[in-house]
Amino acid sequence: MAQKKAGEVEAFLSRPDTSFPVVLLYGPDPGLVSERAGTVARLSGADLADPFSTVTLNADELERDIGRLFDEARTLSLFGGRRLIRVRGAGNGKNLADAVADLAADPPPGATIVIEAGDLKKTAALRQQVERGRAAMALPCYQDEARALDKMIDEELSAANLTIDRHAREALRERLGANRLASRGEVQKLCLYALGKGQITEDDVETIVGDVSADTVDETIDAAASGEVKKLPELIERLLASGTATFQLHSALLRHFQGLQIMRSEVEEGGATVASAVERRRPHFRRKPAFEAALGAWTGEAIARTLQRIEADILLSRRESALAVTIMRRTLTDISVEAARLRTRGRR
Known part of the structure; x- marks a missing residue:
């Protein structure tokens, strides 16, 4: 079965297996799903700046016209190279699940299909079809745990050439975690505030990162x-x-x-x-x-x-x-x- 456990997803994304051109990301945290879908998109080989190579579709619209997904998946890029089809807002739609079953069994040779969904149960048709497909991969995305949250904090601090003391880190963790993109945005805002200071303090966290x-x-x-x-x-x-x-x-x-x-x-x-x-x-x-x-x-x-x-x-x-x-x-x-x-x- 083509699926990863929640704790294995980060490792998979660090060295993605391109033999899975159909990738489903699902979970209760839309920010985390979106961020990881963006990672898959960047690693797909498609030119994200080229509108002829990248297309974003809405799952609700595909339920009414599922043929468009097949058309986009089978279309060759105008200037060559790989194409990316990104589907957002997926849920329990039957047409999309059936289409994914066909695409996972007979994947388009020049396209990567990235599907973003909510928190799908094991019995959800879309999740089952991806997990059964020979060319598809299901990646569960759950809310930030302490280790994942620390990793994200460290990434942003390293990029800003900053460090953080223990008390400040604990205070920061308490204010983050509801949504990966929102959390990252708060850390980036904190880094901008502390730029040039060298080390972030608890006072900095309390001043900038509000638990609104x-x-x-x-x-x-x-x-x-x-x-x-x-x-x-x-x-x-x-x-x-x-x-x-x-x-x-x-x-x-x-x-x-x-x-x-x-x-x-x-x-x-x-x-x-x-x-x-x-x-x-x-x-x-x-x-x-x-x-x-x-x-x-x-x-x-x-x-x-x-x-x-x-x-x-x-x-x-x-x-x-x-x-x-x-x-x-x-x-x-x-x-x-x-x-x-x-x-x-x-x-x-």
């Missing part, structure tokens, strides 16, 4: 639960740009409503006031108004229904990984609209 993801997750959850519908689009975009995984948002939302359920029980069954129930929870002072607004709006019955909805959406996003972002947006928006409706009704 965690703060924005809290702000997004509060906006959804308290009915601040207009705030949501910008907050969600900030999270996606920072590389926050959808499961982190869904998990945080689930925990938040579980907490609201406990507090609502104290109000409805224990006779506590909204303010006293929130006070016992001891949220950060910045979040306290949002907690009180949410707790004052949601009834116990409505919270129970919402928890079921969140759990169902978490399961759906795992089954349909290519749609995870869409599902997450819908979950947050629908909950925020419901919260706004409940708050409006409560004022009457």
